[in-house]
Amino acid sequence: MAGNRTTTTHFAQLARAMGAAGADEDRLMLAVEAALDLVDGCTQAGITINREGDCQTLAATSDVMSSVNSWQNELAxxxxxxxxxxxxxxxxxxxxRDERWQTWGRRVHDEHGLRSTISLLVYSTKGTYGTLSLYADRPGAFDGDDLATAQAIAGHLAVSLAASREIDGLQLALSSRTVIGQAEGIIMERLSLDADQALAYLKRVSSQTNRKLVALALSIVETRELPEA
Incomplete structure (x- = not known):
């Protein structure tokens, strides 16, 4: 079981570390390292994403997870x-002895000596980000406390990923608005238009040329040239 090592302090530290991480890859590694450290009996941990039936390893404590996932793909x-x-x-x-995925389970056991696993969806109200999988080298290694700890790690990761992607989306929207504003300024100066007319010009050219508004605006800012409307 997780025991006394797993405390509120551990999860507070994990939350702060995930919040301070510069990239999602770092957050994923923090999660698998936390699983290895905080869940007694866990000898391997990884984050897997399924892209159209293809299991891909996003983060892992060793190369074992890559082969485990490759067998999931090979054996379906x-x-x-x-x-x-x-x-x-x-x-x-x-x-x-698992009956649900007999061939895969037997191979994981025979090749890597792993006996038990728990796999948890990493999700929030914003979406699903993959699965957190923990493995142990003895049968029945994980009890209720271990499962609760793994769920807490998956929950912290999901919240951190959702927040990171929301911030990225806001930054992208702000950047797009800035580029469009710069293009409007160039159009206003060149064509003696007001702000509303400049935006209407951009939208008209975007529709006529089948180009996204932001891409068109960026082209105007970079080349300082206006397309024909």
Whole structure:
């Protein structure tokens, strides 16, 4: 079980570290490292994303996760193989005897000596970001406390990823608005138009040329040339 090591302090530190991380890749690594450190019995951990039936390893504590996922692809079996998985939690107490994905489970056991796993969806109200999978080298390694700890790690990661992507979206929107404003200024100066007329000009040319408004504005700013309207 997770024991006394897993405290509120650990999760506060994890939340701060994820918030301060510069990229999503760093947040993913923080999550798998936390799983290895905070969940007793966990010997391997990884984040997997399923892209149209192809399991891809986004972060892992070792190369073992890459082979585990490659077998899910090869055999079309495993907890991460279904692209539209809805099960929040999958628990396999003994991979060597699992009946649901027999061939995959047996290979994971035979090749890497892993016996049990828990796999959790990493999701928030903003979307699903993959699965967090933990493995152990003995059967029945994970108890209720371990599962709760893994869920907390997955939850922290989901919230951090959602916040990061929302900020990225706001920054992109702000950048787009800035470029459009700069293009409007050039149009106003060149064609002696007011702000509303300059924006109307941009929208008209965008529609006529089938170019996105931001791409058109960026071209005007970079070349200082106006397309024909």
């Amino acid at each position: 079996q495993g907890p991460c193989h279904e692209p539209d998985r809805t099960e929040e939690i999958v628990v396999i107490s003994d991979l060597a």
